[in-house]
Every structure is written in structure tokens, then in C-alpha cells.
Amino acid sequence: MDPSGIFSTSYRSDRRVVRTRWQALALVVFMALMLAAPYLVSGRIIAILNMMLISAVIAVGLQICTGYAGQINLGQAAFMGVGAYTASILASKTGLTFLLTIPLAGISAALFGFLFGLTAARIKGFYLALTTIAAQFIFHFAVLNLPSSWMGGSNGITVPPAELLGLRFVGETSQFYLNLAVAAIMIAGAFGIVRSRFGRAFVAVRDDDVAAGIMGINVAATKANAFLIGAFYAGVGGALWAYLIRFVGVDQFTLFHSIFFVAMIIVGGMGSIVGALVGVFVIRIIQEIIATVGPNIAESVSFLGGDIVFAGMNVVLGGVIAMFMILEPKGLMHRWNILKSSYRIWPFPY
Amino acid sequence: MTYQTKRGLRGFLAAGAMAVAATMPLKAKAEEIYNLALLSDFSGPYADIMPILAGGREAVFTWWNETRGQDLGVTLNYKNYETRYDAAQVASLWPGIKSELDPIAVVGLGGPDVAALSERLPEDKIPMFMATAAYGFAWQPDAWIFNPRPTYSHESAGFLNWMREQRGGDEPFKVAILASEASPAYVDMAKGLELYAEEHPKEIDLVEVIYTEVQPTDLTGQMRRVVRAGAEALIIQTNTSIVVAAKRGLQANGANIPIMMSSHNGLPASGAALGGLEQLEGDFEAYGMAIAADEDTPARQFYETLVTEYGLEAPWNVVTAMGVSQGLYTVTVIQHAIEANGAEGLTGEKVREALFAQTITTEETHGFLPSLTFTPEAPFPLEGLKVNVGTVKNGKITIEATGVDIPEVKKW
Amino acid sequence: MLELNNVEVTYSDVILALKGVSMTVQEGQCVALLGGNGAGKSTTLKAISGTLKSEDGNVSAGSIILDGTPVQNMEASKVVKNGLIHVMEGRRVLRHLTSEQNLIVGGHMVPNAAELKTRLDHVYTLIPRLADLRNRTAGFMSGGEQQLLLIGRAMMAKPKIIAIDEPSLGLAPMMIRDVYDVLKQLKSEGTTFFLVEQNSAAALSIADYAYVMENGRIVMDGPADKLADNEDIKEFYLGVTASGERKSYRDIKHYRRRKRWLG
Amino acid sequence: MVYFINDIITGALIGLLYALVAMGFVVIYRASKVFNFAQGELVIIGGFIVWFTTMQAGLSLWLSIPLSLVLAGLVGYAIERTFLTKLIGESVFSMVMVTVGLLILLRGLVLLVFGPAVRPFPIIFPLKPLFVGDMLIPMNLLIGGIITIVAAVGLSWFFNRTRSGLRMTAVAEDHVVASSMGISVKGSIAFAWVLGAILSTIGAMIFLSGKSLTFLASDIGFAALPVALFAGLESIGGLILAGVIIGVAQSLTTNYLDPLIGGSLGSVVPYIIMLAILLIRPTGLFGWRTIERV
């Protein structure tokens, strides 16, 4: 619901993402701050932002697949891994520019994801969701057992830095701009997708796949598409990861990583792109706090003992996620929207 | 693992407190202060050994500051960073470490540190020193990440040659290896030994390579195959749970094939997990580092010194030995760098140069490590490699052999 | 037996759906609640039976007294233990179970097997069709059969009061008659009914007293026979014009003034 | 040949252990329609409880086993009360998502309470295997297999024949309908979790008897998952067949195929079988066919 005084005068303006002047202003300020960030904050913060941007790309993809299309996906880290490996192999063996490897990484991950999505033609519900776990195991097995000249096997692959016109993307600042640019494109694209006929088809399939079919939506193809798009995002995120770390190994993409991506969209709220971003921010910030203040607490609160402090940190992380699910099962964005709508209709209770 | 965690914990805390207390007044005396970044995992998979490992390495820094550092006019400060054993966390921490500490060296822990920093360290010109054995995948020239021990496959090859000599005879020594695909590092261990066996058919006959889960359901059938193949030794460098499951499998088959373990899943840890060291009677642990046995060795004496004078509270075991040896060769390299360049203006690059310039003698590491001669060809010494063998005799860990030569192992 | 005093219901803490509803159901009576769609009939029923929570709603004011016990915001299963069964609209049978298993689940609170048997027999004598279908998977039964099954399932709990939502929805005329025959028989056996119906003609044929709802409020109430004669009720709920003739749907003018009670 | 048959038998018994852990999934699903991703964590919790009562508290096995089961049941109840009760009325989807969060949380809690160390697990079943001619059958797996079959038959009867079982089935079909019939959804879900925790604890005993206990033990949750899906999430009896098929396939792969390819196909094979069977029968071998009506 729009605040009073805001109305659209054309269909095009009616489908805008940014609807009020304040939102526009906030967005501009936010982007400006992001662009200026390397000059404002320390390298540590930039490194955290790098991780957040990469996670954001992956979580937004998961949001499209799980939050919009309703397909629980526990293979997102495997899809990310496929992207990371594709980018690494292309960059290290063919010397292809990152301008090509990043989209190609997305495409190869998308194809892998699509394979699992194809099973949607027959498998439904939880059964479908749980088959994505198989993606995780098959990816792991394939990397380790294919000839190591293909995917590096247990050796992993070293990745040359991204390069553009003689500029090498090494060091957190230059990588930050690369990640920011890619993340901005991907997130803007996500808004485009979810507001297009595809986004509507996803929601339709999620809410009522019987009715969706009768509306002329190919339900199985739509689910497969959701996996395809979700995996594409994961692949792009994986490529960014490969260029950031510049070494990929199969143990960087485990089921546990997938679970954390799911946790991010739970905390942020299902079915909202902004929610995915909020979730990434919350989870990553908690992880960073654990890593940052943990050693200090362990040293200063000696009577507690170091390992208890750190174990406690894991509890905090799990606890925050559980709290969100108990108190706010629809995520932070849902609460925000309720607040917003009750503010806008105030003082009437309906 | 084996030791009482609480004791280790107190040791760790005391060491930390001592370190803080000890470095404070020294700052006034010493002219130069350099920083070390310590990567730790207090909340991830290695949380159980971390307090002890950390206690060991920190005690060494305290000892060095008070003895050598004072003379040289240098104080080494250090700070622990929590990595949760996660490459993403290391990557996001690193720029902060660099700007906050500007360390001259990083004291690393494991795979994620290597993955996240292997391409960053050469750019930033800071070397990293690990405690563990090396991996085949890190075997590259011009390294910035170093291991005091060769690869796990080197260590097992050295052990097997020693076993073959003990046995006598000309026929190849039959051996089985138990690996897991749960981690690429475990696969790497198996791959190296596989290649070595292939290259040396007259010495080693690798009769079985068995892959299993990190917490196996049951290995009775697999162990029967090992027995039937006539294996004379079983190499398990993966983890404690697999050692326990394999032991139970062997017991079920009524077989007594000696198992060789590595440092991180060694005799004390596996013995405790089995419910008693006596169950591992006649089994071995082998690695290129001092064995933490009851015997009175230089290493043991140095450990006692750390305990009595520098507040180390960790028990005498392999994990402590790992921490102490990591600390010792790190400070020795730095000391070499100071001796060569003077106390002022020390950089990571100079520390790395010093590593190649001078052998780290076994005396300098108080017998914790053999003499280490690093070259730019590999991240670990390629020459003069030794492995030590420990075993359980009468329910006690004893040193079976020290300074066993490691044969040449080809890169895989 | 059942008494609502000034009940207010809010959804999502924001939307006010019932705005002070009061009504009474006497023992042995059948009370009908009529009204247009979205008037709040089902909400009223859900407020009574405690199933509001699944839609993020709650009773924000007023009280609901069932047999002397306040039941507002009580958990649904506890309301049932207090003697009220809610037969929901939409024919929500347990689709994967057989018809008889559905009935057995309905009698899950029955203390012993003999009593269960008696009740099953009672259901089968009253609704013989269910006896023929006892091994049929409920999901494959026709709409009317499912509706009968739901009533049978409610009977298994021997409730003091059955609150039933739109029993005639989507049923063929003969089936509606069958369903209402069963309800009438149950009533004659002494069961109290709270009946929410769109089909006012059918509802008024069995009800003793009726309330009419509009926009979350009660706008009219009275004995059933009196309401059936009311001109407004005739026009809006029975589809009969003032002259008593039903007008053809073909003759309806598109634009016309709607008479509304002040809501 | 003898060895081949032996491998099949051992594989089948391991498969039955998977089936027992998978029974935890199915029981919780069958009584609440919630798929519990934290099942592996329940196994570790059960394991630690057993470890605590025997190795720490020093109780005899006859005392500690029943006590452990009771404690595990209480833990299951506590988890349900703390995390799931509040979500009754929310969509099943959010309840499933909660179990994903539980997975992270329980891991942290176990770490906090029991510490990260590798613990020796008590020897509950005789270490000495049963010899049948040249074949040897591990005792823990043999007894475990029997327990699995007994539990499967018993629970199958309970869910399909008894009124309490039907009551839970009603909850799994539709929470709102069940509560409108006077069935306590809370009670049903609580019972499911208690039962799930107890089954996991029995699974832990069989799995870990005489071995060591760490976090890695939770992996069995994901090893058991293909068995649950293969059988169909509603089928308790079907677990036995599914477990045996998957266990045998895995055992044969590990023993005869893995040495040839030099890799660990055995750990992926259950998933491949699961995918194949789901493509043929989308709700598993014995799962409920979906009844859709428009």
C-alpha cells in the first residue's frame, strides 16, 4: 500500500520499485556511501562488505528459487561451487577475461541447477527440496573423482586475478568495486525478474500450482526455471568468490554453507529481495562479531574459559536464527511491512 | 581428545595472561616491536585441540621475548584471530589483520587459512608458518606458506620404509590405506602414497585403498579385505573416528595389523577415544616432529621449562608439541632475520629470505623438529627429512625410533 | 449454552473483522447465522471454535461463554473438549484415510472400543450411505458424501453443540435435502446447532432463531419464521421480490441501487 | 562367494540402521507434516546423553540405557515446546525452516554443554561379532537390525491401526482440521518429537557402540535421508525394504566398485538410487500418492 498522496499516473510508474521520494533519496545516499566506502572505512570493513556482496548475490538467487517460487533449495553452495570452478578453470586455463568468465560461470551453474530443476516435472514438495541435497553430494564426488586435470581434484585450482585494461583486481578495494558492480547488476536484475511475468509465474506456482497450471503456466518448467535462475545467481557469486579468494577447493562449498544461505533468507524474510539482503547483512554481521569480539572476550573473561565463549558464539548464531523463526517466522521484512502499513492507515484500525 | 580439556583451558588462559603480563613491561626495554597474527579455531572443528595448541605456541613467544628478544632488542606481540576454520572468515579477516597489526609473519592453522591466503600473502609479502605436515596441492615453488614437516605422504613413506627394514626380507611391504573423501586433504594423503607405491613396487605393495566416511558406520567388512590381502600395516592419517572404527573392525576379525597414525589423530587421541591407550598396544604414530613420550628428551626438557618458568599449562602431548614446535621454528626464523638485518625495519619479506638463507637446526628448536633447510622449490624442506616413530608399549607411549630417513617422494 | 458478548476480532493485529457481536444459542435450539459473503459469519464461527489463530487472528475484546466456560482465544482442541465441534467449510476430510478411519479419528476421545462401536453404528444408521462407503478413501468421495462424512465425524465426538459452516455449499438440490434431513434428525435427538449458512431458505427451514450479519455486525435477529417473512430478507437472501415472484436472472439490470443496512 | 554374501548381509544391516534413523524423520513427518532437518543433531544429542550417563555418571548399562531414552525424550519434548509449539498455525513451510535453524542451534548447544572433545562411546553391544561359518556379522548391527524391524512393525501398527496413531495422521493431513476435531496438534507434535528423539538415541547406541563420539556423527542424518525418501515420507514399514536395498547397494559399491575407480562412490550411491526411484515414483516407494482435487 502506498502512503497517501502517492499515486501513479502511468502503468510504467506503477511498477516502479522506488515509489517515494524518500526511498529514492535513501537509495542514492546508500549507493553514494557504497561507492565512497573504501575512502571512509577500514580495509577490514571493506573485506566484510566484499563477503556480504558475494553472499548477497547468492542469497538473492536463493530467494528467487525458494522465497518466490517456493522450492526449498539446499544445494545453493554446490551451485556456487560449480560457478566458482567454471570461472577458475576458464581463467586459469584459457586466460579468458572475467567479463566473460563471470557470466559463463553463472550459465554453467544454471545448467547444473536446471538438471535438478528438471526433476520437478515429476517430483514435488519436500521430495523435490530434498533432492537438492543430492546436488551437494554429487558435486563433491564429481570434483574429487573426475580426472584432476579437469577440476583440480583434491588439489583445488589457483585463479589468476581479474584484470581489465591493465588494472588487476587484487586487494580488497579494487575487488570491492568489482563485487559492487556485479552485485548491483544482479540485484537490479532480480527486481526485474520478480516483477516480470516470470516472477508472477513463480509466485503463482508457489501459492497454488494447480491454478497456475490452468492459467497456462507450465508448472514443471517454471520450477525448473526457478532452479535455473537461482543457480545462475549462485554461479555468478561463486565466480566472484573465486576471484576474491583466488583459490578454489571443494571444501569451500559444503552443505553447511547451503544451510547458512537458507538461514539468511529466513532471517530476512521469504519472498522479498530486500529481505534477502537484510538476511545476508544480519547473519554476516553476527559471524563477524563472533570472529572479532570472541578473542577479546575469551581473554578478558578468563573465568569463563575460551572454548566456552566460542561455543557460546555458535549458540548465539543458531539462537538468533531460531529466535527469528519463532518470533518472526515471516522474517524481518514482514514485520517492517506490518509496521509500515499500520503507520500508513493510522489512526484507523482497518 | 585425550587430555582433560579443562586443564588445557587453564593452560591456555594462563599462558595468555602471562603473555599479556610479560610483554607489557618489556615494551619499555625493547627497542623494536613486531607483530604476529595467530590464526585460531576456537569454535569450529578443531575447537577441541585449539586451547592447547594456542597455549603451546604462545608460551614459546613469551619465552623468546624474555630470553632472546631482550638481547636482540625486539619484542614479538601476537594476537589470536578466530577463523572458525572457514575460508570466507579468513578472507574477510585478513585485510583487518594487515591494517591492524601489519604482521611480519602469520602463524596459521589449517586448510582454510591456506586456501584463503595462498594468493594474498605473496601480494602482501607476508609469510605464513603452519604447524602441520604439508599437502601435495600446496607443493609449489616460491611459496609464502611454509610447513616444518613434509607432506603426509612423505611421513607415511618414511614410516613404511622403516617398517620394512624392521621386518627384513626382500619382498615388498604390504600396506593398506584408509582414506576419506570428506575432505580433499584426506584424498591428498592417499594420492601421494599411491604414487609413491606405484613408483617403488619393490618396496611397497599398496594392497588396499579404502574410502570411508569420517564417522564410519562399520568397517568390519573392509578390515576383512585388508586382512585377506595380507596387509602388514594400515595407514590412517585422516581422523580419530576412523582409527577407532578400523580398530574395532580389526578386533572383530581377530586381526592385529599395526595402524600408523599421524599427529592430529595420534596415539593419545585415538587411545582416549577407544577408551584406553592399552587398546593401541603395538600401533604407531609417525611424523616429522618430536614424539611426546615419557622419555627424557631435549624437547621434553624444554617443555618442562615452559611449564615451570613461562606459565604453560598444557599437558605433554602431541598437540602441545605441535604448538611449541610451530612457535619455535617461527621465532627462530625471525631471529635469523634479525641477526642478518638488524632489529630495525624487519619485514615479512626479510623473514622469508631468512628462512631460505639459513638452516634451522634441531638444536634451535630444542629437538622438537629435525634440522630444516628450506628452499624456494617447495613450501617444506626437501632435504634431510626425518620422521619420528612412537608406539604404545605396556600401555605407555614410547619412542620407537627417531630421525628415520624419509625417502624421496615424487610430486603428485 | 453458547453466548457471545460484544466480541471483536482482529486479524494480524491490524484489521478489525468483527465489531462487537453478541448472540445466544439456547440448549436444543438451532440458531442460524445468515449474511452476505465477507459479512463475518465464518470469522464468528472461527472465533468460537478457536481456529482463528491459524489465520493470524484473535479475539481482541468481548467474551465467548460456552456452557459457563469462557472460551475466547482458547485452543481449538480444548474448545472441542468443552463440547463444541466445528464442522469447517470446504469439505476438509482427511483425504488419505478411508471413510471409516475418518470416523474413528472423529471418535478419538471415546474411552472404550464398545462405545466407539455404538457410535459408529449410530452414524451408520443415521447416514446409511457412509456404511456402504466405509472403505472408500475419503479423498475420492463426492462432495455430498464428504459433507455427510464430516457430519458423521462430528457426531462421533457426541458434542453438546455442533457449529457447522455452509453445509449446503456446492451441493446438488437433492443432496442439500439429504444433508438437512440428517441435521434435522440430529436436532430431534437433542443436539444443539449453530448453523452458518448462505442458503437462507434451507437454513431457515431448520432454524429456531436467526441472526443476520453485515460488515462484521449483527444487523437483524429474530425467530426464524418471522425473519422468513421479512421483506428485506426475502429480497436479499431468498431472492424473492416483493410480489413473491422470483425474477429472472436475465432481467437483472446492471446498474441499480443497492439497499444496505447501515453497517 | 561367502564374502560376497557377507557383504550383502552387513550392507543390509547397515541399511537397517539407516532405516532406524530415517524412522525419526518419518515419525515426525507422519505426526506433524514437518520434515526435520536437524535429525542428525538429535542423534548426536542422544549419543551425548548416553555417553554422559555411562562414562560420566558411571551408571551401569541396565540403568543408563532406559534413563538415556527418558532423557532423550525429555530433550525432544523441550525442543518441541521451545521452538515448534509457537509455530502451530503458521505454514508448514516455516516449521520446516525452523528445523534448519535448529540444526545450527543444536550443534552450538551440544558444543557448549559437552565441549568439542572426541569422546569414547560405551560398548553397549558385544564387540565380538557373530560367526556363521566363514561369515561374520557385527553384533551391534545385528541387534540393531532386529530393533529396527521390531520398531518398524510396532510403529506401523500404531500409526495405521490404533486410534492414537490415526489421530496423529490426522494432524499430518491438516493441522486446522485436526484441531477442529479436538485433537491437540501440540500434543501430537510433541509426541512425535519425543519419539523422534528416542529413536535417534537408539540409533546412536547402535551406530556408536564401542566407537567414538563427535559432531561428525550427525552425518548419519544425511546418510539416512535417502532411505526415508526412497520409502516415502509416510511409510514406516517401507523403511525396512528401502534401508536394505540402499544398504546393500552401498555395501556392494564400497566393496567392489570403489577399489576399481579409486574413489568413494559408496557415499553417493544412496543419493543416486534415491533420485532414480523418485523419478519413477515421485512420492517414494510407499509414500502417499497425492490426491489433488480442483
Place this chain on the structure above:
Amino acid sequence: MCLVMTLDAGHASTPLAVRGATLKFGGVTALNDVSISVNDDELLAIIGPNGAGKTSFLNVTAGFYRPQKGHVEISGQNVTGLRVDQIARRGVARTFQGTHLFAGQTVVENIMIGRHMLMKSNVVQAFFQFGPVMREESEHREAAEEIIDFLEIEAIRNRPVGTLGYGLRKRVDLGRALAQEPSILLMDEPMAGMNSEEKEDLARFILDVREARKIPVVLVEHDMGVVMDLADRIVVLDFGRVIAEGTPEEIQKDPAVIKAYLG
């Protein structure tokens, strides 16, 4: 074959024909050799007791069930065995018994989902949101607005459908079906659960649809008043068989129909 099909498609003598369809499931014969065809611009009503196979007939037509015997033709083309969405793309739209709306979505979004299959843009265009996508969105939005205007639901355009009353939801359901620009419209008990005022509204809209779109409508309905007033022709089903067919006047007098259904 191909030539014949083009000829058929050109003249489209029967927009929809079901020939000899037999459908069994769960031990029930839902349809038993049913043949029904719909003529151009005709309102065909299908009536019959519950379980007679009316909804099954719609499901077979829409491709939701595949008949064991017989086939379905749309404009002369055999579409048996095609998926629901493929049949929808051939011009079959339907409304549902109860509602199958996307409750969390607004009215506009629901109607736009109906237009999904008419839109052509691909994922890449959607991702970059350039030219054609935006133009297409606006065009289809305009078409959606026309439907909103036609059904007089302008005021609730941006309300989530879940918050609407039943009558309005039914209207949105119709709007969503119309958004598909169907060549034939199937309606499954649209009047169920409505009071007479709402029925009048919806009847008017159905008549308007036929007037404006000139498409045949198949109406499954229990309300005899509505059926008799609106239908051009009536088919009566009982136990999965066609027992009568004819104009409303003929049907009202048919003794078999009275016995089986009207009572």
C-alpha cells in the same frame, strides 16, 4: 491430416468436444463414456447430483485428468494427454469451485498472472528490464485494467486477494480467467456460497462476458434458478453418464432428471 486440421481450425465447427470419455480413479467411475460438445457462442450448463461427474468432466476438458478412454477436441484438434498449461494455451480458461486465487497477491497481480501465457518476453529481457519488456508490461497492464473496469473491481485493484470477501474473490477469479483471452470459458459452480444479491451480480457478468467476448461458456451449477435462466442448453449427468440433454424447458419436464436430481 494436417490439411484437415487447418480446415477444422478455420471453421471451428465445435469449439469443444469431448468424445466417449471414461475416467476412473480410486475405484470410482467418475465418467462413463461421456460425449458432450459445445457449440459456438453457446452457454451450456451441466447439472447433476454430487459425484455425477460434473467436475470430473471439467477436469478432463482442462487436461487436469487424463481419461482412460475417449478424447477431447478443441476446435477440432485432439488435445487428449496434453498438459493443463498446453490446453490453457489453446484457449480453455476456467474458474474454480471455491477459489484457487493467489491469496497473497493483489487483484492486479492475479489478473496479470492470467495474462502470463500471452506475454512473450524472456528471462534475459526481464533481467535487464529494457524496451520490449516494459512495453509489453504496460500493454498487458492496460488489458488487465480493462478487465478490472469491466468487472467493477477498480477500488480493490491493489488489495491482496486474501483480504477480500468471497463474492469479490469470485469476481477476481472470473477476471483472471478472462485475462487469458480464452476461446472457451469453463465455470465450476460459480454461484456456490453466494447470496441472491451476489448471484445476481455474477449472473449479469456472465451474460456480459458472452455479449462482449462472444465465446461459449460451460457452466457447472447447482442453482436451478441460475441455470434455467441463463443456459441455452443443459446436459444432465448422473453416475458418470449423460442422462438427458436439451433446453431448460425440456429438462425441467424430463422425468429422469426430476427423479435423479431435482427431487
